[in-house]
Amino acid sequence: MEALLEFSSRLSSAPPQGASVLIVPALNPDGLLLRRKNAASDVDLNRNFRARNFSRQHAPGYDPGPWPLSEPETALLAGIIDGQAIDAVVAVHAPFACVNFDGPALPWARMVAEACGWPVRENIGYPTPGSLGSWLGTDRNIPVLTLELPPGPLDDFREMAAAALDRACFGAPDFLRPKSPTTTATTTATTKNATTTARSTVNPPKIG
Numbered sequence: 001m002e003a004l005l006e007f008s009s010r011l012s013s014a015p016p017q018g019a020s021v022l023i024v025p026a027l028n029p030d031g032l033l034l035r036r037k038n039a040a041s042d043v044d045l046n047r048n049f050r051a052r053n054f055s056r057q058h059a060p061g062y063d064p065g066p067w068p069l070s071e072p073e074t075a076l077l078a079g080i081i082d083g084q085a086i087d088a089v090v091a092v093h094a095p096f097a098c099v100n101f102d103g104p105a106l107p108w109a110r111m112v113a114e115a116c117g118w119p120v121r122e123n124i125g126y127p128t129p130g131s132l133g134s135w136l137g138t139d140r141n142i143p144v145l146t147l148e149l150p151p152g153p154l155d156d157f158r159e160m161a162a163a164a165l166d167r168a169c170f171g172a173p174d175f176l177r178p179k180s181p182t183t184t185a186t187t188t189a190t191t192k193n194a195t196t197t198a199r200s201t202v203n204p205p206k207i208g
């Protein structure tokens with residue numbers, strides 16, 4: 001969350017041209033407060049999206065909730081993404097120190113990995129049914145980056161996190177910048193003791 005707030009203040013002093021960025025600093029405020037991955041309901045929010053692979057079957061600690069978007073946090077984010085016609089999403093997680101992606105986001109993931117030094121990983125090593133990446137990346141073909149920060153305090157990796165977020169937002173490949181003016185949105189949630197963020201590009205423009 002701290003990394004995102006710092007990113008927000010950089011954005012407000014130098015907004016990206018032709019795009020809007022929406023930032024949700026903490027999509028899982030209860031988990032953030034409790035310093036744990038799951039929400040207060042003990043649902044893993046990143047298993048609760050309306051993806052085709054949503055499943056009630058789960059490993060211990062990864063309860064997907066009773067049905068897709070059963071949780072207020074995921075319902076809110078889905079409303080934003082659908083309502084704003086988001087073009088791209090950056091989710092900020094921890095603690096794997098890598099750049100994970102879903103959908104048509106490999107060139108973008110490589111650029112971000114180059115900026116921060118953490119490797120691109122196409123999957124995280126275990127299945128993630130009902131995740132944001134499954135829903136938007138796999139089902140809808142929207143580029144989704146999941147920036148996995150390292151564990152521990154931001155002081156240990158502030159520059160790398162800043163480089164990754166700045167590159168994700170300002171250095172996005174051309175395919176993320178439609179000819180017509182565009183809006184970008186950013187969203188954040190909390191996962192694995194740390195903070196989860198997402199950045200997205202949105203149509204249509206109504207800005208400056």
Ligand SMILES: [Zn+2]
Nearest residue numbers: 093094148191
């Ligand atoms: Zn994660």
